[in-house]
Amino acid sequence: AQTVTQSQPEMSVQEAETVTLSCTYDTSESDYYLFWYKQPPSRQMILVIRQEAYKQQNATENRFSVNFQKAAKSFSLKISDSQLGDAAMYFCAYRSPSGGSNYKLTFGKGTLLTVNP
Amino acid sequence: NAGVTQTPKFQVLKTGQSMTLQCAQDMNHEYMSWYRQDPGMGLRLIHYSVGAGITDQGEVPNGYNVSRSTTEDFPLRLLSAAPSQTSVYFCASSTPGLNYGYTFGSGTRLTVV
Numbered sequence: 001a002q003t004v005t006q007s008q009p010e011m012s013v014q015e016a017e018t019v020t021l022s023c024t025y026d027t028s029e030s031d032y033y034l035f036w037y038k039q040p041p042s043r044q045m046i047l048v049i050r051q052e053a054y055k056q057q058n059a060t061e062n063r064f065s066v067n068f069q070k071a072a073k074s075f076s077l078k079i080s081d082s083q084l085g086d087a088a089m090y091f092c093a094y095r096s097p098s099g100g101s102n103y104k105l106t107f108g109k110g111t112l113l114t115v116n117p
Numbered sequence: 118n119a120g121v122t123q124t125p126k127f128q129v130l131k132t133g134q135s136m137t138l139q140c141a142q143d144m145n146h147e148y149m150s151w152y153r154q155d156p157g158m159g160l161r162l163i164h165y166s167v168g169a170g171i172t173d174q175g176e177v178p179n180g181y182n183v184s185r186s187t188t189e190d191f192p193l194r195l196l197s198a199a200p201s202q203t204s205v206y207f208c209a210s211s212t213p214g215l216n217y218g219y220t221f222g223s224g225t226r227l228t229v230v
Contacts, residue, residue, distance in 0.1 A: 009157070035218045037218070044223055045221035050218060091159060095218065102148075103150070104150060104162050104165060104175065105162075107152075
């Protein structure tokens with residue numbers, strides 16, 4: 001079974017600075033998908049960024065980028081130019097490819113990010 | 118396009134009461150799931166469905182029932198509520214194989230007293 005570990009229960013960053021959230025995972029599959037979800041105080045789960053394991057290029061979405069290290073099974077999220085609206089709980093998640101456990105997401109326990117003005 | 122709609126948003130139950138959390142999606146997604154979110158635990162899978170008429174258990178199924186009579190609807194039933202079921206519940210849907218993850222409802226905060 002796959003597992004996802006977020007080793008930082010809480011992080012803080014100054015507004016306009018850069019912060020990196022860590023995520024590691026364990027799997028025996030060679031192809032899979034990885035995601036970062038943001039959960040603001042509104043409780044809504046918002047997809048921030050996704051990465052296909054077969055793609056070597058790191059995904060980028062505006063101020064959000066990932067550092068995907070497949071051999072190390074590491075998938076960190078970098079937030080540049082942090083804004084007050086980035087304050088939220090962030091979840092790392094794993095999804096198997098079709099035919100496996102594709103029906104579900106496996107989540108880490110989350111990292112609570114605080115942005116200080 | 119409403120996406121995934123969950124009702125109610127908040128609910129307080131007494132121990133032993135039963136209730137149904139409703140979930141509907143309008144994206145013709147085959148996969149639907151129920152997760153519960155507890156502090157420090159992330160989201161854990163309760164039950165899931167890969168199509169109408171097909172359901173199965175996830176990691177934490179005890180005390181919950183589901184059914185999937187249509188593609189659109191996937192209700193979650195609490196048979197006899199217990200304080201341990203106090204949690205935030207999320208319904209989510211997806212299409213098999215696509216890499217965009219799941220679309221989530223807005224969640225239900227359930228308190229069992």
